Amino acid sequence: MDQIEIKGGRPLRGEIDVSGAKNAALPLLFATLLASGESRLGNVPQLRDIATVGKLLEIFGAEVEREGSALRIDTRGLVSVEAPYELVKTMRASVLALGPLTARFGHARVSLPGGCAIGARPINLHLKGLEAMGAEITLDHGYVEARAERLKGARIYLDIPTVTGTENLLMAAALAEGETVLENAAREPEIIDLAEALVKMGARIEGAGSDTIHIQGADDLAPYEHCTMPDRIEAGTFLAAAAVTGGDVLVHGARAEHLEALLAKLREAGVEIVAEADGLRVRGPERLRAVSIKTSPHPGFPTDMQAQFMALMCLAEGTSVISENVFENRFMHVCELQRMGADISVDGHAATVRGIEGLCGAPVMATDLRASASLIVAGLAAENTTRISRIYHLDRGYERIEEKLAGLGAEIRRVKES
Numbered sequence: 001m002d003q004i005e006i007k008g009g010r011p012l013r014g015e016i017d018v019s020g021a022k023n024a025a026l027p028l029l030f031a032t033l034l035a036s037g038e039s040r041l042g043n044v045p046q047l048r049d050i051a052t053v054g055k056l057l058e059i060f061g062a063e064v065e066r067e068g069s070a071l072r073i074d075t076r077g078l079v080s081v082e083a084p085y086e087l088v089k090t091m092r093a094s095v096l097a098l099g100p101l102t103a104r105f106g107h108a109r110v111s112l113p114g115g116c117a118i119g120a121r122p123i124n125l126h127l128k129g130l131e132a133m134g135a136e137i138t139l140d141h142g143y144v145e146a147r148a149e150r151l152k153g154a155r156i157y158l159d160i161p162t163v164t165g166t167e168n169l170l171m172a173a174a175l176a177e178g179e180t181v182l183e184n185a186a187r188e189p190e191i192i193d194l195a196e197a198l199v200k201m202g203a204r205i206e207g208a209g210s211d212t213i214h215i216q217g218a219d220d221l222a223p224y225e226h227c228t229m230p231d232r233i234e235a236g237t238f239l240a241a242a243a244v245t246g247g248d249v250l251v252h253g254a255r256a257e258h259l260e261a262l263l264a265k266l267r268e269a270g271v272e273i274v275a276e277a278d279g280l281r282v283r284g285p286e287r288l289r290a291v292s293i294k295t296s297p298h299p300g301f302p303t304d305m306q307a308q309f310m311a312l313m314c315l316a317e318g319t320s321v322i323s324e325n326v327f328e329n330r331f332m333h334v335c336e337l338q339r340m341g342a343d344i345s346v347d348g349h350a351a352t353v354r355g356i357e358g359l360c361g362a363p364v365m366a367t368d369l370r371a372s373a374s375l376i377v378a379g380l381a382a383e384n385t386t387r388i389s390r391i392y393h394l395d396r397g398y399e400r401i402e403e404k405l406a407g408l409g410a411e412i413r414r415v416k417e418s
């Protein structure tokens with residue numbers, strides 16, 4: 001198995017490109033199921049999760065072909081509405097097949113994703129929404145089955161503003177009869193990207209990006225041509241990496257309007273961030289200042305940046321409190337950061353980080369996608385060598401990260417386990 005080896009302590013300098021957003025591309029790919037024909041999605045990162053959706057779409061009968069950074073998806077030959085456990089267990093977002101398949105074919109069978117490293121992550125709100133639209137939901141042998149002759153528009157209140165839940169219901173509503181109103185909807189930028197593609201397909205949608213979305217369903221939708229938004233979490237990870245090494249980096253494709261909470265906190269910590277024509281320039285201070293954060297749904301501080309921000313706070317002057325309010329069990333990176341010398345204590349949903357002068361490289365283990373990114377950030381700042389194992393987590397969400405960071409002068413490479 002591959003590992004990432006980092007010899008830390010070098011300030012990052014130069015320019016780096018952000019890839020297309022994984023979390024936008026996933027729902028956009030599932031949205032192709034809503035129409036018959038050939039859709040084209042640009043700026044799709046080459047990642048394991050994207051390959052998994054490609055395989056799922058092929059199981060349903062679609063043809064998927066990569067042309068450079070774009071994917072061409074032909075859905076004329078769809079034959080199956082079943083998402084098998086073997087694929088769903090490797091990627092929870094497979095549940096995004098449920099809404100579009102039920103809306104288009106009146107039937108879908110999707111394996112339940114099961115537990116995952118960062119908490120229980122139920123899908124009850126996806127199911128409640130589909131039921132409100134008239135679907136009959138059954139659970140059988142670990143599979144969720146949804147049936148409806150035609151979904152009907154409904155008023156749906158989401159108890160929690162779930163991101164993929166909002167996306168699933170948005171796609172279902174686009175082909176439902178009449179109007180659907182999603183209340184307490186997620187407001188993440190990826191929702192806006194999906195809504196834009198659905199509008200291109202022929203749906204009428206108002207309010208995407210706010211907590212109330214109105215969707216006027218269409219009888220038929222057409223394939224789309226669309227370009228995926230840049231990955232705000234990858235961008236944020238690069239900002240963190242540059243900041244923690246006291247570097248000076250231009251992150252092409254980083255958009256301030258997607259990153260407001262993170263930018264505010266980085267600035268509070270003493271990081272200089274300036275918007276340039278095509279991205280954000282970041283300059284790290286000699287020593288960061290401790291800043292506390294609380295994760296919450298967008299536009300709050302993103303849970304997907306919590307682990308990377310913690311890596312920064314390990315080296316800051318002072319004590320910070322990091323509260324995780326979106327997921328349970330999202331502090332697994334703490335033990336690994338402690339192996340590098342970090343002074344962190346966890347009490348329930350809050351971690352207290354007492355900043356120290358230097359981290360020390362160590363062999364560490366990635367436990368989930370963003371935890372792996374935090375170990376990279378820490379490794380870039382640490383003295384000596386850090387070796388990160390189980391980097392298959394990293395490959396789910398970051399495209400060629402070691403190559404990209406090496407382009408900024410980092411001593412980082414992929415090696416075979418010794």
Ligand code: UD1
Pocket residue numbers: 023026093119120121122123124125126127160161162163164165303304326327328
């Ligand atoms: C998405 C992102 C993930 C990010 C997360 C929160 C994708 C593919 N993944 O995940 O990277 O970390 O948003 O920003 O876009 N919940 C329920 N019932 C449900 C659904 C969710 O109780 O039916 C709870 C979850 O357990 C969690 C919270 O709601 O505590 C938020 O989860 P959700 O927004 O659904 O996360 P995902 O969409 O899975």
